[in-house]
Amino acid sequence: MTLPTTRHQPDATPPPGYDPRAFPAFAVTVDVVILTLRDARLQVLLIRRGGAPFEGAWAIPGGFKRPTETLDEAAARELTEETGVDAAPLLRQFGAYGDPDRDPRMNVVTVGYLAVLRDVPPPVAGTDAAEAALVPVAEILDGRRTLAFDHERIVRDAVDRVRLELEVSGLATEFVGDSFTLAELRSVYEAVWGVHLDAANFRRSVAGDAWIVPTGHRTRPGPNGGRPAELYRAGAAWRTGGPLRSPRTIDRRSPT
Amino acid sequence: MTLPTTRHQPDATPPPGYDPRAFPAFAVTVDVVILTLRDARLQVLLIRRGGAPFEGAWAIPGGFKRPTETLDEAAARELTEETGVDAAPLLRQFGAYGDPDRDPRMNVVTVGYLAVLRDVPPPVAGTDAAEAALVPVAEILDGRRTLAFDHERIVRDAVDRVRLELEVSGLATEFVGDSFTLAELRSVYEAVWGVHLDAANFRRSVAGDAWIVPTGHRTRPGPNGGRPAELYRAGAAWRTGGPLRSPRTIDRRSPT
DNA sequence: CCAAAAGTGTTATGTCTACACCCATGA
DNA sequence: TCATGGGTGTAGACATAACACTTTTGG
Numbered sequence: 001m002t003l004p005t006t007r008h009q010p011d012a013t014p015p016p017g018y019d020p021r022a023f024p025a026f027a028v029t030v031d032v033v034i035l036t037l038r039d040a041r042l043q044v045l046l047i048r049r050g051g052a053p054f055e056g057a058w059a060i061p062g063g064f065k066r067p068t069e070t071l072d073e074a075a076a077r078e079l080t081e082e083t084g085v086d087a088a089p090l091l092r093q094f095g096a097y098g099d100p101d102r103d104p105r106m107n108v109v110t111v112g113y114l115a116v117l118r119d120v121p122p123p124v125a126g127t128d129a130a131e132a133a134l135v136p137v138a139e140i141l142d143g144r145r146t147l148a149f150d151h152e153r154i155v156r157d158a159v160d161r162v163r164l165e166l167e168v169s170g171l172a173t174e175f176v177g178d179s180f181t182l183a184e185l186r187s188v189y190e191a192v193w194g195v196h197l198d199a200a201n202f203r204r205s206v207a208g209d210a211w212i213v214p215t216g217h218r219t220r221p222g223p224n225g226g227r228p229a230e231l232y233r234a235g236a237a238w239r240t241g242g243p244l245r246s247p248r249t250i251d252r253r254s255p256t
Numbered sequence: 257m258t259l260p261t262t263r264h265q266p267d268a269t270p271p272p273g274y275d276p277r278a279f280p281a282f283a284v285t286v287d288v289v290i291l292t293l294r295d296a297r298l299q300v301l302l303i304r305r306g307g308a309p310f311e312g313a314w315a316i317p318g319g320f321k322r323p324t325e326t327l328d329e330a331a332a333r334e335l336t337e338e339t340g341v342d343a344a345p346l347l348r349q350f351g352a353y354g355d356p357d358r359d360p361r362m363n364v365v366t367v368g369y370l371a372v373l374r375d376v377p378p379p380v381a382g383t384d385a386a387e388a389a390l391v392p393v394a395e396i397l398d399g400r401r402t403l404a405f406d407h408e409r410i411v412r413d414a415v416d417r418v419r420l421e422l423e424v425s426g427l428a429t430e431f432v433g434d435s436f437t438l439a440e441l442r443s444v445y446e447a448v449w450g451v452h453l454d455a456a457n458f459r460r461s462v463a464g465d466a467w468i469v470p471t472g473h474r475t476r477p478g479p480n481g482g483r484p485a486e487l488y489r490a491g492a493a494w495r496t497g498g499p500l501r502s503p504r505t506i507d508r509r510s511p512t
Numbered sequence: 513c514c515a516a517a518a519g520t521g522t523t524a525t526g527t528c529t530a531c532a533c534c535c536a537t538g539a
Numbered sequence: 540t541c542a543t544g545g546g547t548g549t550a551g552a553c554a555t556a557a558c559a560c561t562t563t564t565g566g
Contacts, residue, residue: 482543
């Protein structure tokens with residue numbers, strides 16, 4: 001609860017007319033892990049820090065929560081400021097981080113949000129010298145690239161969350177546009193889960209209007225010809241979950 | 257990240273030698289949803305508030321995070337103070353809540369933790385007049401019982417999380433003791449998911465030493481006789497997930 | 513008609529479910 | 540020996556995976 005109970009720490013009990021400022025004060029921030037699919041790889045939007053600490057280091061975008069807004073609103077504001085997209089429903093909270101030394105200057109508790117976009121706009125020009133870049137998450141997960149603060153851990157948790165949500169929610173459709181081919185949708189699962197999926201079986205898994213509704217349009221085929229792919233839009237079933245179960249890499253049932 | 261970026265809100269950029277106290281200050285608390293299985297129902301530990309606001313209302317236990325401890329440590333401390341059990345590994349963070357009006361007195365951001373215990377000790381006597389009680393979560397989920405602050409929402413999220421973790425983690429074994437019968441373990445799934453499971457099929461699902469290791473001991477049978485149940489302890493496979501997949505109540509694949 | 517990629521059929525294998533049945537034990 | 544659960548067998552429905560095959564299009 002939001003007040004200390006008097007049962008086991010009576011010394012921390014506020015008097016009836018206590019001063020709220022008598023309790024430890026924290027800064028509260030919201031960090032947004034913006035993920036997208038690019039070159040068949042899961043990539044994350046990073047910005048280069050322009051000031052101390054960690055000046056010049058890469059970090060995920062974020063900012064302070066204002067006292068008058070909710071956490072969700074703060075995350076939506078950050079997402080809009082950073083990418084220009086206004087997509088509050090795409091945001092999913094996935095964790096809170098409050099280690100005392102996570103920011104060298106002050107006590108900061110941050111709440112991590114996840115946003116999946118089908119296209120990350122190029123950085124808005126003319127605002128500042130700060131850079132933005134899309135980086136494959138694999139570089140962060142395997143330690144080839146380090147980030148400011150505890151942002152490596154935050155990205156790791158976000159990716160874990162994406163892998164889970166792909167199975168239990170309709171997150172997969174957020175990686176693709178309003179209309180998409182089955183190959184595009186399949187590549188989402190392949191990139192995020194790191195597996196190969198048989199195109200024929202994948203088609204059967206999502207067959208039916210509940211999952212994919214034909215638009216009647218087709219893609220342009222590639223430079224060497226080939227049959228154009230049918231374009232679909234997402235059906236209603238995605239609201240309640242996903243059509244595929246994550247392949248269990250190891251069979252946890254012991255033999256016999 | 258933990259500092260505002262200068263790219264889109266330059267007015268919020270701190271000067272190099274800025275004063276940390278210039279940023280909005282929040283109280284940060286940790287609330288612990290303590291769940292257990294009692295009378296074959298999922299129940300939550302509530303305490304009755306002794307002071308304003310919401311005096312006399314039921315709430316989940318919690319308290320302020322100290323600047324020198326992590327969020328996990330704060331949750332472990334609250335759990336110990338409230339129940340006397342020291343079980344940090346049982347704690348799982350599941351959400352953060354920071355609506356501006358969630359506490360009428362001040363701006364409080366709280367982080368929700370979940371703890372599953374096999375037995376909730378009776379309230380520690382002699383500390384205070386505050387009451388503690390185990391309440392079926394169903395009473396809260398269907399609105400028959402209201403709680404202080406936004407604690408109904410927090411309990412709802414915690415229960416959602418338990419239902420999910422039962423499938424993707426070894427949470428089920430935390431509901432039972434070090435040694436348990438298959439009937440006990442099965443009742444965990446039945447109570448949390450609200451389903452009936454065939455005892456024969458359940459046995460097959462968890463068969464194998466990876467999941468359940470026979471202890472060689474048996475239970476005492478009931479008053480009317482009956483075959484004593486074998487006692488098992490949890491195997492190693494629970495560390496990587498659970499043996500059962502949650503039954504999908506509706507088949508989301510559309511016919512043909 | 514050829515290349516390329518979409519889309520279909522088929523079969524083997526594995527998993528879930530229901531339910532009949534047997535077994536071990538204390539009263 | 541009876542009642543009471545624990546524990547096993549089995550058959551059908553259903554899901555998964557592999558892969559050969561057919562279709563559709565642009566060049």
